Amino acid sequence: MTSFYITESSLKRLVDQLAKEQIVVAPVREGSGFSFKRIADSKGMCLDFTNSTIPPKSVLLPQLEELFTYEVKSGNVKTAGSAGDGTVTLIGVRPCDSSALSILDRVMGGEYVDPYYSKNRERTLVLGVSCSKPESTCFCNVFGTGPVEGSGDDVTFTKVDSGYVTRPKTGRGKEFIKKHADYFREATEKELELFERESDRVTKSMETKLKIEGLPERMSKAFDDPYWQELSRRCIECGVCSFICPTCYCFDVVEEVNGNQGRRSRGWDTCQSCRFSKMAGGLDPRPTKPDRLKHRFYHKLQYMPMTFGAISCVGCGRCVSRCPSNVDIREVIAKWQ
Amino acid sequence: MVWNEHCTASLPKYLIGIKDKVGIVTKGCDGRAIVELIKDKQVDRDKVVIIAPVCPGVKRASGTSKEEVLAGYCERCPDRTSPISDISIPGSPSEKGAAQRSASDAKAGKPSKRGTPWMEEFQRCTKCLACIRACPLCYCTECELDGSMPSLVSKLRIPSELPTFHLVRAMHMAGRCVGCGACEAACPVDIPLTDLYSRVNDEVERILGYVPGIDVNSTPPVELPRPKVEKK
Numbered sequence: 001m002t003s004f005y006i007t008e009s010s011l012k013r014l015v016d017q018l019a020k021e022q023i024v025v026a027p028v029r030e031g032s033g034f035s036f037k038r039i040a041d042s043k044g045m046c047l048d049f050t051n052s053t054i055p056p057k058s059v060l061l062p063q064l065e066e067l068f069t070y071e072v073k074s075g076n077v078k079t080a081g082s083a084g085d086g087t088v089t090l091i092g093v094r095p096c097d098s099s100a101l102s103i104l105d106r107v108m109g110g111e112y113v114d115p116y117y118s119k120n121r122e123r124t125l126v127l128g129v130s131c132s133k134p135e136s137t138c139f140c141n142v143f144g145t146g147p148v149e150g151s152g153d154d155v156t157f158t159k160v161d162s163g164y165v166t167r168p169k170t171g172r173g174k175e176f177i178k179k180h181a182d183y184f185r186e187a188t189e190k191e192l193e194l195f196e197r198e199s200d201r202v203t204k205s206m207e208t209k210l211k212i213e214g215l216p217e218r219m220s221k222a223f224d225d226p227y228w229q230e231l232s233r234r235c236i237e238c239g240v241c242s243f244i245c246p247t248c249y250c251f252d253v254v255e256e257v258n259g260n261q262g263r264r265s266r267g268w269d270t271c272q273s274c275r276f277s278k279m280a281g282g283l284d285p286r287p288t289k290p291d292r293l294k295h296r297f298y299h300k301l302q303y304m305p306m307t308f309g310a311i312s313c314v315g316c317g318r319c320v321s322r323c324p325s326n327v328d329i330r331e332v333i334a335k336w337q
Numbered sequence: 338m339v340w341n342e343h344c345t346a347s348l349p350k351y352l353i354g355i356k357d358k359v360g361i362v363t364k365g366c367d368g369r370a371i372v373e374l375i376k377d378k379q380v381d382r383d384k385v386v387i388i389a390p391v392c393p394g395v396k397r398a399s400g401t402s403k404e405e406v407l408a409g410y411c412e413r414c415p416d417r418t419s420p421i422s423d424i425s426i427p428g429s430p431s432e433k434g435a436a437q438r439s440a441s442d443a444k445a446g447k448p449s450k451r452g453t454p455w456m457e458e459f460q461r462c463t464k465c466l467a468c469i470r471a472c473p474l475c476y477c478t479e480c481e482l483d484g485s486m487p488s489l490v491s492k493l494r495i496p497s498e499l500p501t502f503h504l505v506r507a508m509h510m511a512g513r514c515v516g517c518g519a520c521e522a523a524c525p526v527d528i529p530l531t532d533l534y535s536r537v538n539d540e541v542e543r544i545l546g547y548v549p550g551i552d553v554n555s556t557p558p559v560e561l562p563r564p565k566v567e568k569k
Contacts, residue, residue: 030461
């Protein structure tokens with residue numbers, strides 16, 4: 001597949017043009033970190049960013065999403081859908097977050113299709129940007145979900161010199177480059193060589209060594225191990241890990257009723273909450289803290305590979321750096337590797 | 338054992354519900370939290386052995402440079418050693434000198450923002466409830482803010498409800514927050530919660546003359562008068 005090249009200033013002009021025509025979501029500086037926000041032009045966009053606190057999955061699976069509204073009028077119920085429309089360009093997705101999207105695709109767009117997610121996914125073009133300086137908590141190299149390209153990218157941009165080597169990954173990505181051919185040119189031999197060297201440098205800079213072959217099988221034998229009790233002693237069940245995880249997708253549905261009108265929405269939920277698995281009648285399959293913490297790791301490392309064929313951790317390191325009581329998924333993998 | 342400026346977690350949280358006798362190494366704020374927990378009958382004084390060294394203050398990454406500076410709540414800390422202890426470990430005088438700032442110094446470090454800036458801070462909230470879970474003084478098994486029924490606020494992150502969520506929590510921290518910063522350290526989006534709670538605490542101190550975490554025998558400011566039961 002041909003590789004292209006776009007200079008930094010051309011990319012900015014391209015983003016300016018896109019932002020006029022459609023929704024463009026990009027990483028912007030917020031406080032001491034970064035977050036993915038809709039931008040009006042390329043001024044706010046920052047592609048030299050470290051992982052955002054809230055992953056870009058929030059664009060496809062918003063933290064609060066209106067499902068439909070309804071109105072009861074003289075005995076009849078009228079409902080209205082509220083899925084957004086118009087194309088969305090999601091630019092600046094790091095390989096780990098991009099790979100996380102393809103894991104969400106397996107869940108939300110596989111045997112059972114989640115119409116809301118799928119619609120958002122269809123209308124969103126993912127422009128990935130390779131990682132240039134992984135943080136100490138990053139370990140995407142373990143899962144092969146980074147650091148150069150993510151499996152959810154339509155187009156991957158890699159910073160080389162004062163521009164980006166641009167590689168289309170999907171049909172949609174090719175179309176995108178064709179449509180905006182004025183901004184791109186074919187990459188030269190030298191740029192491709194620099195690209196190889198840069199990819200090599202970043203890959204080698206990641207030092208976490210963990211083996212994941214056979215991990216699900218070994219974990220299936222460790223369900224009753226006292227290790228989980230011990231590990232959960234420090235957990236405070238805050239649930240931060242699941243709110244900032246790019247592959248967590250559990251949601252709860254709430255209804256807001258106002259007179260004869262109402263709205264049903266869904267929003268992120270966390271399996272670390274003590275109410276998450278409580279059922280009508282009072283039964284709770286995960287009544288204690290060790291049960292709940294264990295469930296999170298089993299979901300990521302055992303149930304997902306068994307059901308969907310992929311470990312659902314992409315090594316973004318968010319839960320590692322944000323856990324207030326130092327629960328570290330790398331330790332868990334190391335224990336059962 | 339690790340005892341340094343990165344010990345941001347609040348250990349008294351782990352005391353709640355423990356049946357056996359345990360020892361605990363406390364920062365000043367942790368000691369104040371234990372005082373409040375004893376008053377609230379969540380911790381049995383006879384079942385904890387409090388080891389109290391002088392806290393160095395915790396450091397947190399600040400700004401975009403990720404440079405580590407003393408956390409805001411430690412700047413405001415009234416005392417870096419625990420008010421109660423079984424074994425106290427004296428620190429070097431210089432540390433102690435820095436720790437026991439004069440009241441005016443502590444006041445000077447207080448933020449003065451009101452109104453709108455807070456509404457903007459609240460809109461960043463992910464409603465993950467980490468602040469509640471991390472707080473040593475949040476021990477309620479049923480919290481009216483976690484979306485269980487009946488609830489004050491929805492379980493989901495509805496933007497218009499975020500101020501309600503935070504302000505209700507702030508009111509519940511009035512006269513209780515010991516400024517340990519566990520909420521701020523746990524918050525994934527860095528909302529300066531202790532700034533808010535210290536302001537509410539100031540009002541309690543001004544109106545009711547109560548400062549939390551000082552004395553096990555003082556009465557909490559909003560304690561309901563208990564009917565005296567006469568023995569017949």
